[in-house]
Amino acid sequence: MYSLYILFISISGFCPFELAWVDSPDKQGRTHNYAECAGKGICDREIGECECFGGYEGKGCGRQSCPDSCSGHGTCEFMNELTFGSVFNEYFNGYDTWHAHNDVASMGGYDGIGVGAVRPSTDFNWDADRARACACDSGWSGVNCASRMCPQGNDALATRANTAVAAASQVQTITLISGGAYNYAINTTSSASQGDFVDKSFALSFTSQLGETYTTVPLALTTTSGHAALATRITSALLDLPNKVIDGVTTSAVIFMTPGATEDWAGIKIRVTFTGASVHGTQHLLEVSANPCGAGCTPRIDGLATLMTGGTNITSSVKETTVADYNSFECGRRGKCDFDTGVCSCFEGFTGEACTTPTALV
Numbered sequence: 001m002y003s004l005y006i007l008f009i010s011i012s013g014f015c016p017f018e019l020a021w022v023d024s025p026d027k028q029g030r031t032h033n034y035a036e037c038a039g040k041g042i043c044d045r046e047i048g049e050c051e052c053f054g055g056y057e058g059k060g061c062g063r064q065s066c067p068d069s070c071s072g073h074g075t076c077e078f079m080n081e082l083t084f085g086s087v088f089n090e091y092f093n094g095y096d097t098w099h100a101h102n103d104v105a106s107m108g109g110y111d112g113i114g115v116g117a118v119r120p121s122t123d124f125n126w127d128a129d130r131a132r133a134c135a136c137d138s139g140w141s142g143v144n145c146a147s148r149m150c151p152q153g154n155d156a157l158a159t160r161a162n163t164a165v166a167a168a169s170q171v172q173t174i175t176l177i178s179g180g181a182y183n184y185a186i187n188t189t190s191s192a193s194q195g196d197f198v199d200k201s202f203a204l205s206f207t208s209q210l211g212e213t214y215t216t217v218p219l220a221l222t223t224t225s226g227h228a229a230l231a232t233r234i235t236s237a238l239l240d241l242p243n244k245v246i247d248g249v250t251t252s253a254v255i256f257m258t259p260g261a262t263e264d265w266a267g268i269k270i271r272v273t274f275t276g277a278s279v280h281g282t283q284h285l286l287e288v289s290a291n292p293c294g295a296g297c298t299p300r301i302d303g304l305a306t307l308m309t310g311g312t313n314i315t316s317s318v319k320e321t322t323v324a325d326y327n328s329f330e331c332g333r334r335g336k337c338d339f340d341t342g343v344c345s346c347f348e349g350f351t352g353e354a355c356t357t358p359t360a361l362v
Contacts, residue, residue, distance in 0.1 A: 015043035015050045018062030019126065032126050037061045064132045067144040074136040074145035080128040082135060138211035139342065148342030152209040153332040153354030154280035160325055170274045171322035172286055174204075177256075177267040177315065179308030193266050194224040194255055201301040203289040204234065206241060209328060214241040215289065218301045221268065227253040234270065248276025267308075271321070277356065281328025285318045332356040 020035035037043055037050035041061035044051055052061040066076035136145035160167065178196040201218040208214075216237035221230050231253040238249045254269045274283055292303035309316050331337050331344035335355035338345060346355035 013043075013045045013048035015041075015045075015048055016060035016062075018058070018060035019130070021056075021127075063130045066132055066134045068146065070134040070136070071140075071144050071146040073140040074134040076132050077135045078129050079125070079131045079133070082133065136211070138208075138213070140211075142339075147339035148337075149210050150331050150335075150337035150339075150342055150344050151354035152281075152328045152330055153277065153352070153356035154326045155329055155333040156350065156356055156358050157334070158327055167325035168322055169326065170279075170281070170283055170320060170324035172272045172274075172283075172318060173321040174270040174272065174286060174288060174318050175267065175316055176202075176270070176288070176290075176304065177265050177308040179306045194268075196266065196306045197221045197268055197304065198224060199302075200304050202304055203299045203301055204237070205287040205289060206238065206246060207284040207287075208245050209283075212243075212245065214245055215299060216241065218299050220302075221253075224255060227255045227268070230268075231270070234272070238272070244278060246274070246276060247278045249274055249279070267316075273322075274324070280326035280356075281324050282320075283328075285320070288316070288318065290316075 015036050017034040017036055018038035019032045020039040021032075022039060023031060023033055023035060025031050026033060037052065038056070038061040040056040041050040041052040043049075050059065050061050052058070055065055055067075057063060057065040063078075066074075070076055134143060134145045136142070139149050141147050141149050176197065178193065198221055201220040203216050203218055205213055205215045216234075217240070219230065219233055219237060221227070231251040234251040234253070235249055238246050238251075250273045252271045254271075256265055256267045256269065272286065274280075289299075289301060290304040290307050290309070292305075293299065293301045307316055327333075331346070332350070332352070332355040334350040335344040335346035337343075344353065344355050346352070349358060349360045351357050351359050
C-alpha cells in the first residue's frame with residue numbers, strides 16, 4: 001500500500017495556488033483564500049500547469065487578461081496602476097480626472113488633483129494587483145479599445161429653464177498657493193509672498209474629450225502686479241494648442257494679498273472660461289506642470305518651488321467653479337458615430353464635425 005501511494009503522488013502533480021477570485025467564507029469568515037489555479041482554471045496534473053478559463057491568465061490564473069489585448073490601441077493596466085478618471089463618469093457624461101462640483105464631497109470627487117503632477121490612484125483592495133482593464137490610447141474607446149471616438153459637442157436642441165439669461169460657460173479656477181510650513185495669516189513670521197511666483201515658469205495641460213493631451217508653452221508671472229499680462233499669455237497659449245482643440249477661451253488672474261492682509265494666503269488665482277464651440281459643456285480639468293523641467297525637457301520650465309500641493313485645510317487646486325449650461329455629447333446627440341472611422345453621420349437637419357449646427361427648422 002505504501003509503494004502504491006508513492007506511485008500515485010509521483011504521477012498526480014499539483015498546480016500553483018493563488019488567491020481565489022470567488023470562494024465561500026471559511027468558519028472565521030475569511031474570503032479569497034488560496035485555491036489551486038485561483039479557482040479560475042483546471043489543473044493539468046501531468047505537467048502541473050493551470051489551464052485558465054477565458055479572461056484569466058498567469059501561472060496560477062491569478063490575474064485578469066484584457067479583452068483582445070486592448071486591440072493594439074491601449075495598454076492592459078492593473079487596478080492600482082490606473083489613474084483617476086480612467087472610467088466613464090455617467091453623471092457628467094465624460095472621462096474626468098475628477099469633477100470639482102460645488103457638492104463634490106457628496107459625489108465622491110477628488111479635490112486638488114491636477115496641480116504638480118499626475119497622481120495615480122492608491123488602492124489596497126485584495127485584487128488591486130490582479131484585476132486589470134484597458135487604458136485606451138487617445139481617440140479610442142470601449143472595453144477592448146477597438147472603437148474610434150467621434151467628436152463631441154453641444155446638443156443644438158437642448159433647452160434651458162430660462163433662455164432670457166445668457167448660457168453660462170464652464171469656468172475652471174486654478175489656485176496656486178505659496179507653500180511653506182508657516183504661511184497662514186495668523187503666523188506673523190510667514191515668509192510667503194506674491195514674489196514667490198515672479199519669473200517662475202509653469203505650464204498648463206489640457207486633455208480633450210478624445211483623450212488627447214496638449215501642453216502649453218511656459219507661462220510666468222513677470223511682476224507681482226502683472227496679473228493682467230499673465231492672463232493674456234494664458235489665453236494665447238491655450239488658443240495656440242494644436243488642432244484647434246480649444247477654439248475659444250478667456251482668462252483672468254487675481255493676485256492674492258500677502259498673508260495678514262485681505263486674504264489669508266499668498267498666491268495666484270486664475271479663472272479660465274471655456275467659451276468656444278469645441279469646448280462646450282464639461283471639460284477635463286486643466287493640469288498644472290509645476291515641477292522643474294530643465295535642459296532637454298519640453299516644455300522647459302523653472303517650476304514653482306514653493307508651491308503648496310498638500311495640506312489639511314488648504315492646498316493648490318484646480319476646480320470647476322461655474323458649471324456650463326451647455327452639454328457635450330458624442331456627435332452632439334444629433335448623429336451616429338461610425339466607430340470604424342471616428343466620423344459622425346449627422347441626422348437630417350444637422351451638420352458639422354459633431355453635428356452641432358442645424359441646417360433647417362422643422
